[in-house]
Amino acid sequence: MFLVVGLGNPGEQYVRNRHNVGFQCLSYLAQRHGLAFNEKQHRARLATGVIRGQRVVLAKPFTYMNDSGLAVAALVRWYKLDPATHLLVIYDDLDLPFGTIRLRPGGSAGGQRGVQSIIQHLGTQQFPRLRVGIGRPPAGWDAKDYVLSNWTRAEEAALPELYARVADAVETVLGEGLAAAMNRFNVAPRDELRPPANEPSC
Structure with a gap:
């Protein structure tokens, strides 16, 4: 069993926010594999199934971003998982350019409040995460x-390719392991994923 968590805020007003890219990527991954978020457990919406031969639980905490750890820690305990090997958290990162993704096995929260909450409630920094670059303001x-603002039009046009790359990376983690995924996906994105600078938000 592998737990894949996307971070975001619940509610229609947040759906297209940059901060919700974890939710957005998880929705894409679920749709690609015919999975539906039709379960609720431990303050999260869940989709369960099999991806790349691995039984998975996809989870969107509905605790709001800053309390994500409440849901994640409860799910880790419920499924009796080792977070260092069977948890992957997807979230936005201001310090990465838009379109860049980075996988890492652990580390600090880097100022991301949802990850900080997860570290606090798990009691460890050692869990894999997939950071999705949203660029600096x-x-x-x-x-x-x-x-908490929406994507620009140019970013919206590039999102399907970004979501697909994130889904490919998650599938590689599940099927081949984190090290293989890091070697394959921790590279600079192609130029077409970089939107024009200073375009106003939608």
Whole structure:
């Protein structure tokens, strides 16, 4: 059993926010494999099935981002999982350019409140994560306002390819392991995933 968690905020007003890219990527992955988020457990919406021969639980915590650890820790305990080997968390990262993804086996939260909550409630930093770059805010923007704003039109056009690459990376983790996925996907994105700078949000 493998737990794949996407981070975000519940509610229609947040659906297209940059901060919800974890939810968005998980929805794409579930749709690709014909899975539906029709279960609720431990403050999360769940989709269960098999991906690359691995039984999986896809989870979207509905605790709001800053309390994501409440749901994640409860699910890890319920399924009796070792977070270092059977948990993968997908979330947005301001410090990566839009379109860049990075896999890593553990480490600090890097200022991401949802990951900070997970570390706090698991009691460990050692769990794999997949960071999805959303880029830095334009000059004059507050970081909080930026992450809670919607994608630009140019970003929207590039999202299907980004979601597909994230799904490919998750599938590789499940089928071949984290090291193989890191070797394959921790590379710079192609130029077409980089939207024009300073375009206003949708």
